[in-house]
Amino acid sequence: xxxxxxxxxQLPPGVSRGLWDYVHTPHIADDYDDYFAFNSLFETDGAxxxxxxxxxxxxxxxxxxxxxxxxxxxxxxxxxxxxxxSDHMLRIVQGKADDEDLPIDCVxxxxxxxxxxxxxxxxYAMCMFSTLGMIRGRANRRKVLHHARRILKPRGxxxxxxxxxxxxxxxxxxxxWVIGNMxxxxxxxxxxxxxxxxxxxxxxxMYLHVFRWRELAADLRSVGFKIVERVALDAARRxxxxxxxxxxxxxxxxxxxxxxx
Numbered sequence: 001x002x003x004x005x006x007x008x009x010q011l012p013p014g015v016s017r018g019l020w021d022y023v024h025t026p027h028i029a030d031d032y033d034d035y036f037a038f039n040s041l042f043e044t045d046g047a048x049x050x051x052x053x054x055x056x057x058x059x060x061x062x063x064x065x066x067x068x069x070x071x072x073x074x075x076x077x078x079x080x081x082x083x084x085x086s087d088h089m090l091r092i093v094q095g096k097a098d099d100e101d102l103p104i105d106c107v108x109x110x111x112x113x114x115x116x117x118x119x120x121x122x123x124y125a126m127c128m129f130s131t132l133g134m135i136r137g138r139a140n141r142r143k144v145l146h147h148a149r150r151i152l153k154p155r156g157x158x159x160x161x162x163x164x165x166x167x168x169x170x171x172x173x174x175x176x177w178v179i180g181n182m183x184x185x186x187x188x189x190x191x192x193x194x195x196x197x198x199x200x201x202x203x204x205x206m207y208l209h210v211f212r213w214r215e216l217a218a219d220l221r222s223v224g225f226k227i228v229e230r231v232a233l234d235a236a237r238r239x240x241x242x243x244x245x246x247x248x249x250x251x252x253x254x255x256x257x258x259x260x261x
Contacts, residue, residue, distance in 0.1 A: 006020065013112045014136050014141070014143070015085070015135075016134075016136045016207035017207075018207045022086075022200075022206065023087075023089070027202075028201060029066060032092070033066055043238075044231075044233070045256065048231060048258070049126060050073070053159075056077040058122045058123050059078045059080055059125070059126065060117070060121075060122040060124070061080065061082050062127040063084055063111060063128070063129070064083060064084045065089050067082055070082055071096055071097075074103060078124075079104070081104070082104055082105070082107065083106075083111070083114065084106075085109065086108075090106045111131070111135060111147070115147075119150050120150075120151070120152065120153045122151050122156065124159075127144070128159070130208065131161075132144060132209075133162055136195070138215075141209070141219060145225070149225055154261060157258055158260075159258050161257075164211065164212075164252045166250060166252075167235075167253050169250060170250060177196075181193060192209065195207070196210060220259050226260045226261075229258040230258075231255060231256040232244045232252040233254050233255065233256065234251070235251065236253070
């Protein structure tokens with residue numbers, strides 16, 4: 001295992017201090033399944049993944065966590081490739097695979113640096129639970145998308161979840177944050193429009209990038225993906241947005257996007 005006390009200037013590309021602490025904190029992984037046990041977003045994710053990954057194949061889960069999205073797919077007949085920066089998360093995934101004799105291989109990697117996975121190696125890929133937003137820097141996020149595109153077989157599908165930037169306007173302090181972020185980020189080299197920091201599960205400063213749709217669509221297309229479906233999520237992230245034509249910019253918590261290589 002790498003040293004959890006690595007200086008900030010030595011962190012891997014795209015990894016913030018908050019994310020580094022996240023992946024090296026054992027209780028984050030140990031409590032993960034219980035923490036999200038009653039989150040119905042997993043049901044919506046699962047339904048979309050089953051529909052898009054419609055034939056048995058090898059599924060790469062980029063930022064797999066404890067395998068909550070991957071394990072059900074493998075039980076349904078797929079094979080799994082679990083990719084994460086956290087040894088603690090991968091330990092739990094491997095335990096689940098061993099307990100139920102599931103065909104899942106684990107790879108510890110920074111999503112920005114997935115060169116160890118061969119071109120065209122997988123049939124499907126996914127990056128769920130706003131994992132892409134945990135990668136700091138637009139150039140680094142595009143590298144993650146490039147790797148996702150590269151490791152897919154021709155016409156392979158990639159399913160991605162992100163949060164909507166404009167949904168922050170619904171929070172009490174959200175409009176002030178949006179104004180401050182929009183006016184200051186263009187003049188700073190270390191902050192993008194959409195970068196947020198907040199306390200999370202005992203960590204003082206977790207980083208998350210929230211997306212504007214045109215930004216995300218441009219990033220996907222820049223690496224060669226064709227967008228085939230966009231599902232807008234409701235305010236509670238529990239189901240697709242009702243009446244998606246009605247003020248979607250303010251009502252959409254985030255999107256689950258399917259792209260094709």
